[in-house]
Amino acid sequence: MSRRLALNTAGFVVAALVVAVLPRFISSYHALEWANVGIYFVALLGLNVLTGYSGQVSLGHGAFMAIGGYTSAILIAHHGVHDVWTIPLAGLVAGGAGLAFGLPALRLTGLYLALATFAVAVAFPALARKFERFTGGNAGLVLTLHTNDWLYYLSWSIAGAGLLLGWLVLATPIGRSFRALRDSEVAAISSGISPALYKTLAFGISSFYAGIAGSLVAISTAYVNPQTFPITLSLFLVVGLAVGGLGSLPGSVVGAILIQFLPTYAAHVSKQAPQVIEGAILVGVMLLLPGGAAGLFRLVQSSRQP
Amino acid sequence: MAALLEVENVSRRFGGIVALDGVSLDAGENEIVGLIGPNGAGKTTLFNVVTRLYRPDSGALRFAGRSLLRTPAHRIVRRGIARTFQNVELFDTMTVRENVRVGGRYGDEALEVVGLAPLAGRLAASLPHDTRKRVELARALASRPRIVLLDEPAGGLDHEEVERLATLIRRLRTELELAVLVVEHHMNLVMGVSDRVHVLSFGRRIASGTPAEVRNDPAVIEAYLGSAA
Ligand SMILES: Nc1ncnc2c1ncn2[C@@H]1O[C@H](COP(=O)(O)OP(=O)(O)OP(=O)(O)O)[C@@H](O)[C@H]1O
Numbered sequence: 001m002s003r004r005l006a007l008n009t010a011g012f013v014v015a016a017l018v019v020a021v022l023p024r025f026i027s028s029y030h031a032l033e034w035a036n037v038g039i040y041f042v043a044l045l046g047l048n049v050l051t052g053y054s055g056q057v058s059l060g061h062g063a064f065m066a067i068g069g070y071t072s073a074i075l076i077a078h079h080g081v082h083d084v085w086t087i088p089l090a091g092l093v094a095g096g097a098g099l100a101f102g103l104p105a106l107r108l109t110g111l112y113l114a115l116a117t118f119a120v121a122v123a124f125p126a127l128a129r130k131f132e133r134f135t136g137g138n139a140g141l142v143l144t145l146h147t148n149d150w151l152y153y154l155s156w157s158i159a160g161a162g163l164l165l166g167w168l169v170l171a172t173p174i175g176r177s178f179r180a181l182r183d184s185e186v187a188a189i190s191s192g193i194s195p196a197l198y199k200t201l202a203f204g205i206s207s208f209y210a211g212i213a214g215s216l217v218a219i220s221t222a223y224v225n226p227q228t229f230p231i232t233l234s235l236f237l238v239v240g241l242a243v244g245g246l247g248s249l250p251g252s253v254v255g256a257i258l259i260q261f262l263p264t265y266a267a268h269v270s271k272q273a274p275q276v277i278e279g280a281i282l283v284g285v286m287l288l289l290p291g292g293a294a295g296l297f298r299l300v301q302s303s304r305q306p
Numbered sequence: 307m308a309a310l311l312e313v314e315n316v317s318r319r320f321g322g323i324v325a326l327d328g329v330s331l332d333a334g335e336n337e338i339v340g341l342i343g344p345n346g347a348g349k350t351t352l353f354n355v356v357t358r359l360y361r362p363d364s365g366a367l368r369f370a371g372r373s374l375l376r377t378p379a380h381r382i383v384r385r386g387i388a389r390t391f392q393n394v395e396l397f398d399t400m401t402v403r404e405n406v407r408v409g410g411r412y413g414d415e416a417l418e419v420v421g422l423a424p425l426a427g428r429l430a431a432s433l434p435h436d437t438r439k440r441v442e443l444a445r446a447l448a449s450r451p452r453i454v455l456l457d458e459p460a461g462g463l464d465h466e467e468v469e470r471l472a473t474l475i476r477r478l479r480t481e482l483e484l485a486v487l488v489v490e491h492h493m494n495l496v497m498g499v500s501d502r503v504h505v506l507s508f509g510r511r512i513a514s515g516t517p518a519e520v521r522n523d524p525a526v527i528e529a530y531l532g533s534a535a
């Protein structure tokens with residue numbers, strides 16, 4: 001146990017150093033790409049709490065990112081709030097929305113829950129257009145510009161904090177209850193764990209992360225409109241999660257890298273049909289790594305045990 | 307003295323199947339009670355109803371004199387009722403210690419009772435079947451319940467392991483002052499440890515009494531022969 005803690009700490013420190021010096025070696029354009037990786041990482045951390053740890057599938061996490069993104073955008077554009085201060089608020093608003101959604105969603109499991117969350121993500125752009133007075137409708141909202149390096153350090157500081165917070169939460173009895181419900185719901189219930197409480201809580205925590213990621217998207221693109229959070233974003237998040245590994249927080253980095261760079265790479269390989277290349281690579285990766293890249297690492301680890 | 311656990315006239319159906327048909331039975335404080343019956347008799351359903359995982363269609367459930375019907379499933383353990391499952395339900399991604407700590411505050415003490423303290427750091431998924439069954443029992447004990455419901459604790463165990471299980475069940479009563487309600491197909495085990503035995507067949511209670519009484523009851527013999535034929 002303490003050896004794992006030592007390994008995790010060492011890994012975290014090394015990774016933090018790499019992240020800190022990386023901008024010195026890459027162009028400003030690439031710094032923005034890596035800032036996006038940090039943002040997706042935050043979103044995947046949250047999705048991991050929901051799917052990887054508490055076993056609930058969401059195909060609509062882009063909607064909770066959108067709630068966070070619009071919360072920040074409205075506060076910045078309409079109320080002149082400094083953008084950094086809107087980040088925690090965006091997390092809280094989206095987290096509240098997650099709690100509100102998680103409660104009725106308790107009645108849904110598996111595929112039905114996935115479909116319900118998908119419906120939310122599909123409906124969101126229409127909602128954003130309808131409340132034009134706040135959201136700016138299709139024209140969107142224009143925000144403050146920042147340098148790419150500033151965005152890079154902002155998103156990665158938050159990603160680092162998000163990772164630590166995630167580890168902390170999951171190490172408490174709350175995290176243990178999530179895992180218990182995922183591993184055996186009947187045994188968890190008979191051990192005194194309320195599925196309603198913890199499943200809703202997982203939705204809230206997960207949406208909090210999504211809201212923060214959405215806020216970062218708004219701040220880094222300095223603009224939001226209904227297409228900033230398309231339905232494909234939700235689907236990419238799920239694939240990124242599976243690739244990074246269900247139930248491994250650091251593994252989510254791998255998923256985040258995939259989400260950011262796969263579309264660019266696919267477009268590079270084939271100008272005509274980038275989606276085909278994307279699809280082929282995704283299927284290939286999922287087939288090769290059932291349980292995700294982190295699942296593979298865990299296999300390697302456990303084979304070393306006595 | 308009133309019984310600790312009272313099941314009164316409980317029925318439960320699943321579609322056309324009547325899994326429990328007006329079943330009444332009880333278990334006293336510090337008593338070891340066996341619950342036997344052919345496959346599909348309703349034994350596991352009874353456990354699921356008592357632990358509130360299933361709602362009874364009718365009937366009453368009382369524990370220590372108070373109804374269980376207003377207690378949600380996740381509060382049952384706080385009322386003093388803990389259980390194990392026929393198909394071992396462990397938290398496979400957790401260690402043995404984490405498993406029993408989910409069970410309650412006295413997890414470490416429970417590991418000592420079942421003799422698993424040396425394996426506390428092992429991953430539950432990595433353990434052999436009989437050890438997994440003991441982890442499950444320890445998890446049930448971790449809340450310091452007043453009664454444990456054991457669903458086929460001897461399932462899949464070899465002769466020696468069953469002997470050890472019998473000793474362990476007796477110790478639960480003497481050392482931890484628990485009541486035990488045990489579902490088993492292993493007749494030597496139930497008859498050996500139980501003070502009283504209830505017999506279910508097709509959702510009805512067809513007999514109750516001491517092991518000797520039940521063993522010689524014509525209705526019981528009939529139920530078992532009928533199911534074997
Ligand atoms: N969730 C369920 N849905 C539908 N039918 C069920 C359900 N649970 C139990 N049954 C049915 O109720 C009847 C009683 O089942 P139960 O599992 O209680 O029997 P049992 O006495 O525990 O049998 P065994 O000794 O084989 O474990 C069976 O016909 C079973 O198929």
Ligand SMILES: [Mg+2]
Nearest residue numbers: 349350351392
């Ligand atoms: Mg059964």
